[in-house]
Amino acid sequence: MKKSIFILFSVMILFVLVVAPLSLAAPVQIRYTRWAGTEEAKDFQALVNEFNKKNPGIKVVAEFLPWGAYWQKIQTTLIAGNAADVISLNAGEAVKYINKGVFYDLSKLSGARERLTEMAKNAQKIVTYNGQIVGMPVGIGLRVLVYNKAMFDEAGVPYLDPAKPLTWEQFLAIGKKLTKIENGQVTQYAFQADSGELHKILINQAGGSIVDNISAPKKVTINSPEAIAALKYMKSLYDEQVIPPYKDVIGPWGNQDNAIVTGKVAIMFTGPWSLGTVKEKGMKYGTAPMFMGKERSTVGYVNFNAIAKNTKHAKEAWKFLDWLTSKEGQIRFAQTGDLPANISALEGVKNNPSKYSADVMNAYYEDLQYISMGPMVSDAKFYGDCDNYWRDFLDGKLTAEQAAAGYEKAGQSILDEINKKKK
């Protein structure tokens, strides 16, 4: 009996002696999460592997989930306090959590402030909250016009200029030509875009705005002549049948990301992510910057990475983020399809285009400086309630002026509630 205890002890001691140093030398593990479809997940895993290879002391373990499921998971884990060390966020979704104090203040880490200054201007604004840096921008997704050349030929419309945007009037004019009507039925539409995004862009293009400050809104400013003009222009696009009815959300003409692939729409409004499919179809297509009103503006999605507040490895997490947002890392990152958030990497990306964007990047570079975002409100009820007003306007139930006034009132009451709580 005694002997066996002795053996047991010696085995344990041996175990501790052998394994303990091993575990000390083992790389620090940090968890990194991102939304990704099946193909994207492979691209991002390759990116992570590259970092792991270069940094033997750190092992980044990546977890991917598709878009919808990802945000559900992020919410639960942030509430429960077991989120990953490095969390990928999209400005639109992140807004729910920015004011909740769940992200590490990056300004405490050396080099973060300097790095932020290298980022695109609009992207800097989004990650700065109350003087803290809640995340580091990594990529920007934006939409431009992608069109089917065959349909342009058929309608006798010249191809779009890849550098010079059309005006509202010009776009409406070619739109009318590209829509085909047979026996009173539309068989081909000129353009497809998401009505929710379109109204925001048009308001920006008209020189108006929805709120006073997109990242920390206090006032709804939509009740202005500019915004009303934008709403009226939007209605004309629907009334002239340039765009399919906004209520036909599931129709044969697809959505703004796959419309030209259906062969029933001449122009769609999309990003590099859709181009793979277009190419696969062997379709002859062109790209052009988004059309313009008084000003230029297009949809931009700012993606950034945050570090969880209660991480145990802030230093290692930052090392990964530091690499990802450096010039070198950003050139590598752009291979996954987004445009780099770090402007200093732009030249490098142009010389080293990704598989998604090789032949169409010009339109994207052209529009990169004109990205704008909708208002960032942490309570999603803001969008839900306000959207009813422009929809009612498109339906003819309200005039543009009534819609703008109603939007302002509904939105303001929600902003007031949020701002009251903060105090």
Place this chain on the structure above:
Amino acid sequence: MADVSGAPKRRFKISSESGPSDISPLGHLVNFLLIGFFCFIIIVPFFWLITSSFKDMGQFSSVPIQWIPVPWHPENYLIALKSIPLLNYIMNSVILATIQVVLGVFSSALIAYGFARFRFPGRGFLFVVLIASMMLPWQATSIPVFLFYRSLGWLNTFLPLIVPSIFGMAWNIFLLRQFFVSLPVSIDEAATIDGCGPISIWWRIILPQSKPVLVVVSLFTFMWSWKDVWGPLIYLTDSKLYTLPVGLLMFESPFEVQYTQQLAAVVIAIIPTVLFYVFGQRYLDRGITIADVK
């Protein structure tokens, strides 16, 4: 003790038919038309689903709908199989569902037996509590429950999905209790006189008489487990543990473009359950025939 099981069955036979066939030809026709109508409205979307999984996006969005795609695109299936570890997800789902069915059905049957056949103080009240426990929407308690499992260290394991089923499932208990109550008590009594204990009565008399409902309960438990997205999504982080519903979401993207490949994956995912059901319903019929031995 051993001879108990044979005797009662003869006295209380369970019929495989609810009524003798005394229906007129016209009645048959009406029945067929009725069932045919329901089958039709159900089968059409499935037909669309299957044929669409062989389409490309142009064919997918053609108007009028192309019911048979020409040319067809079977490569959708290859792409679907290549892009996610579908078989791995199916395996996880099968393992999880099997464990949940075995635990959930047997424990529920035992608990339901307790409710149906034994008088004890507070029984009525507890039964009301059981039913009331299904009345509060689970979404409202999801956060406290998640925190509870986290404090137990159960995250990223199958435990949060398995352990609760050991303690019975309210819906199962309720349905089984309703069936047990309707079984004649006289058989139990006869068995008791012959010296059978409660567990032995449950196993030898109650369960054999309840085969159809046990199959139903198993089927429902299986389908709940099989279709559950929230649980696996929230509790599991390692993608090797993901179940099929979570895996199928992988095709979703905010900028969805390749619908038809997702359709192909969905069709593959339907096959195991349909096989399971076809097998299960044969068992349903056979189970009754066996119980009907004369």
Place this chain on the structure above:
Amino acid sequence: MAAVQEKIAQQFPYKKRSQWSIAKKNALWGVVLVAPWFIGYLAFSFIPNLASLYLSFTEWDMFSAPSWVGVSNYLKLLHDPVFLLSIKNTFLIMIFSNLIGIGFGLLVAVVLAKDPPGRYLFRTTLYLPSLVMPVAMGMMMRQIYASGDFGLLNQFIGWFGIAPQRWLTEPNMAIWAVIIAAFWGIGGTMVIFLAGLKGINREYYEAAMIDGASPFRKFIHITLPLLAPIIVFQLLMGMIGGSGLQVFEFPAALADFAGASNSMGYHDSLGTLVYYLFMNGFRYFKFGLASALAWYIFGIALVLGVIIYFLAKRYNFYGTEE
């Protein structure tokens, strides 16, 4: 049970088992058998329920500490037009979905219980929608409710000369889109009814045949009363479950298809009680309000349950106990 005890007492007088000790033993067995459920209930339901009850009296954004606000969440909801709309929608869905599910489910079960030729095929087909993943169902529903001639439902109603509808985006249509989907769920109720019908002793029907009863009379006088416990079960579960009071996933999926997931469809036209609970809790970050909503739902369910129970009892439709 008393009869047995007497019998046993007569048969085994030498054991001198008193009534009391048998009843006690009986009760002990009952407690032992039911105990696992009760323990599980305490751990996995009761404590979280208490937490939810507490939270319903607080304001909680899920990140900072909850602050006590008394009954103000409950009062706020009573003045909330979206909450009232959600109640209306939920009751519409609850009533019509269950009429479809239980009525047609019972109808097809009665027909299929007679074992007509091709019953396997019919049964599998009818149960098919219950067998597929929500993702698959979603993709089909997307096509069923698509606009214009692209949509399957629009094509179908076109045969009867009805003009195409915008099922998801016309606020007064959306709730009917949810109700119509109940037709795809009749397989679930059918399976339970089938099991119940199989349990009915054939001798009853044989006796009725000798009396020369019509199939309809047999249905009313034999099938219906004997199936009553199952019907009550289905009714109760249907009313308080996911196809009734707790309906959520399907309207939420439809709102998502409509591109209106920041509200519950256009003008909240797809709003149901649990859906509104979900939006308040997880989209608007008002978990206190969401918890209060949950307890309103619980209260309504309890009332419904009691009504069904007493109706069933009054008409003797409930499984007798002994």
